[in-house]
Amino acid sequence: MRTISKSKYIIALIIATAVFVIGLLIGILVTEERTKFLEVSAREQKIDFDSLQLQDLYLNTLTDKCPAINKALESNLNNLEQTRIKLENYLSQSLIDDDKEFSLTKREYMLAEMRYWLWASQTKEICDIDTISLLYFYSNNDCEDCVSQGLILTYLKDKFKRNLLIFSLDSDFIEEPMLRIIKEDYNITKVPTIIIGNEKFEGLTKKEELEKVICSSYNKKPSECNEL
Amino acid sequence: MITISTFIIWILYFISLYFIIFWLLVFIDGGINEEKKRKLDIYPMVTIVIPAYNEGKRNLRKTIESALSLNYPKDKIEIIAVNHGSSDNTGEIINSYTEIKPLHIGRTPKERKGKAVNEALKLAKGEFFICMDADSTIEKDALIKMLPYFSDDNIASVLPLMKIVDPKGILEKIQWCEYLVNFFYKKLMSKLDCIHVTPGPFSIYRTEVLRKIGMFDENNLTEDLEISLRLQKYNYKIIQVLDSEVYTIAPETFKEFYKQRNRWYKGAVLNALNYKNMMFNRKYGDFGFIQMPRILIAGLTAVIMFMITIYNYVIEPAARNIYNLSLIDFNVYPSIKNTVINFRLIDFNYTNTFYFIVIFIIILIVLKLSYVYTKEKMIRHGYVTIPSYLILYSLLASIAWMGVLIDLIIKRKQNW
Secondary structure, eight states: OOOOOHHHHHHHHHHHHHHHHHHHHHHHHHHHHHHHHHHHHHHHHHHHHHHHHHHHHHHTTOGGGHHHHHHHHHHHHHHHHHHHHHHHHHHHHOSSSSOHHHHHHHHHHHHHHHHHHHHHHHHHHHHTOOOEEEEEEEOSSSOHHHHHHHHHHHHHHHHHGGGEEEEEEETTOTTSHHHHHHHHHHTOOSSSEEEETTEEEESOOOHHHHHHHHHHHOSSOOGGGTTO | OOOHHHHHHHHHHHHHHHHHHHHHHHHHTTOSOOOOOOOOOSOOOEEEEEEESSOTTTTHHHHHHHHHTOSSOGGGEEEEEEEESOSSTHHHHHHTOSSSEEEEEOOOTTOOHHHHHHHHHHHOOOSEEEEOOTTEEEOTTHHHHHGGGOOSTTEEEEEEEEEESSOOSHHHHHHHHHHHHHHHHHHHHHHTTOOOOOOSSSEEEEHHHHHHTTOOOTTOTTHHHHHHHHHHHTTOEEEEEEEEEEEEOOOOSHHHHHHHHHHHHHHHHHHHHHTGGGTTOGGGHHIIIIIHHHHHHHHHHHHHHHHHHHIIIIIHHHHHHHHHHHHTTTOOHHHHHHHHHTOOGGGSOHHHHHHHHHHHHHHHHHHHHHHHHTTOOTTTTOTTHHHHHHHHHHHHHHHHHHHHHHHHHHTOOOOO
16 A cells, blocks of 8 residues: 555645635735725715815806816816726736625715716806816626727826816716716717717717717817827 | 636636646645655666667667667667668668667558557567667666566566756756656656556567557557556556656757657547546546546647637737727827826736735645656756746647647647
8 A cells, every 4th residue: 555645634724724715815915905995095085075065166256266276177187087996906906806895985986987077168258268078887797898989088088188078977877867868868878978068979989080080079179189 | 707718717826726736735734755665686687679770870770779788688688770771871871780689670651659659579588678769868777676566476567767958958857848748747747656657768568468458559649658558458557757867868959849748648648538538437446537627628728728828928918019009000008108107016917916926836846846756957058948848838839739739620630
C-alpha cells in the first residue's frame, strides 16, 4: 500500500482557502471604503446645490451676474458627472449583486442630475445664456453602444466645454419616480437615447450628427462650430 | 456583480494555488533530502543504448563520444547505437566507431523510438539499462554518481538532472529556466513517488524490470512517459537526483518548440487517459490522488486561463476600443485626462491584485529554490532570462496546450 499525504492535502486546502477568503475580504473592505467615499461626495453635491440655490437667490436681483452662476452650475455638474462615472464603475466591480448602500447613493446622484437639469433650463431662460443641455439616457446592462456613446459624449464635452451641459440618467433606475416621469414624458424606450431641445436621437448617435445639432441650437455659434 | 469569466478564473486560480502550496508543503516537510545510497563495491554491467533516426546532422557524434568517455570500467559498459532506418549518414557515423555495437534496423511508418530501444533491450547484457537520446551529453561521473541510488530492489529507475546546454536565443533561455524549475519540482515529486516521466536523455533503468513489465511501447508518442506510468502502476520507485547532470539541446525556433511540446503534452494526456484507472485509486497513493489529476487538468487549466485572459484583456477591449475610438477620431485625450484627474486609490480592483501578488511571490520563491537546488546562479545567461521566463513561458506553454486541445478535438494524426 502506498502512502497518501492526507495531512498535506488538508493543510494545502486550508491555506489556499485562506488566501482566497482574504482576497474576498479585501474586496469587501474596499467596497465599504467606496461606499463611504460616495456618500461623502453625495453630501458635497447636495451642499453644492444648496449653495447654488442661494447664489441664485442673491443673483436674481442682479441679472448681469448670470455668467457667474452659470459657471458654478457647470463646475458642480462636472463634479457630479465624474463621481457618477466612478459610482457606475464601483457598482460593476462590487462583489455584492444588489448592494443597498450603492443603490441608495446612486439614487441621490440621479436626483442631483435631474435637479441640475431642471435648474439649467430655468437659468437659461432667466439669464439668457447660450448653453445647450443634453439629456442622456444610458444603461449598464448589455449596452455596448452606451460605452461608445459615453466616449463620444466625453469627447463632445471636452470640445464644447462650458457651452455644453450633459445630464446622464440611468434608464434602468425606475425605482426613482422622478426618472419614470421624465422617461414617460420623452417616451424613452431604447438606450442610448439623447435629447437635445425637442429632438430625440435613439441608438448610438455619431459625434458628427450630434455636433451638427448642437451647433445649430446655439444662438451665437461658439468657435468650435466653425470647422463644421 | 461578478462575471462568469471572473468566477472561472477564480476557480482555476484556486486549483493552481492549491497545487503549488501542496508541493511547497512537501518541500517544507523535510526539505530536499538525499536518497539512500549503497556502496558501489563491484561495478555492475551497464548497457547504454543510443537510438538514432536521421541524426546525422545533429549531435550524434558528441553523444557517442560522451558515452565513450564515461568514467567507468570499459569492460563493464556496453554501448549499442541503433540506426533506426535512417535515410541519411547516421549509419555511417555509427559504423565509424569500433568501440560501440552498431545495430541497423528497418523502420515502418508507425514505429517510434520505443522500437529502436526495445531491439537494443533484447540484446542488452547489462544489469542496468540506459536510454540516451542522440541530442544529449553527460558528465563523466554520471554512472558512478547515479548507480548507488539503486539501494533497493524496488527502485526501477534513477533520473539525472537535465539541463539545456549553451542556450543562445531567448526561447532557449526560457526553456533553460523552465528545466531548472521542472527538475526541482520533479525532485519533490520523487519524494512522494509521483514521477510520471523518465526523460530520454540518460535515465537509468533496471534491465530486468523493463523486461518484466513488457519493455517500451513501440508505437507511443512519448514512450518515456508511458514507461513511467507503467512503472508506477507496478508500484516501482523512480528516483530523481540533482547531483549528476545531463545536457541536452532545446528547440531554437518557436515552430520546433511547438512541435516538441505538442508531442509531449499530447503524449501526456493520451497516456494518462490510458491509465485513468489509477486516478483517485488508494492503491497508488499520492500518485493517484495528486499526480494523475494534475497531468489531465494542467493543460485544460492553462488553455482556459489563457483564453479568458486574452479575450478579456486583449481581444475584447481591442475590438471595442478600436471601434469606439474611431467614433471620436482617436482623440483619447479627454477620456484619459478625466481618468487621471479623478483617479483614486480605491479605484483599484484589490481582490484580483491581491491574488496576483500572492501567486507571483510564490512563483518567485519556487524560482529561487529551483536555482539553489540545481546549483545555478540567478544571473547565469543574463538578466533577461528570468523576466522572460516569468512573462513568456506561460504564454508559450498555453499556445502549445491550445494546439494539443484542438488536435485532440479534431483527432489529428501526429508525426514524430
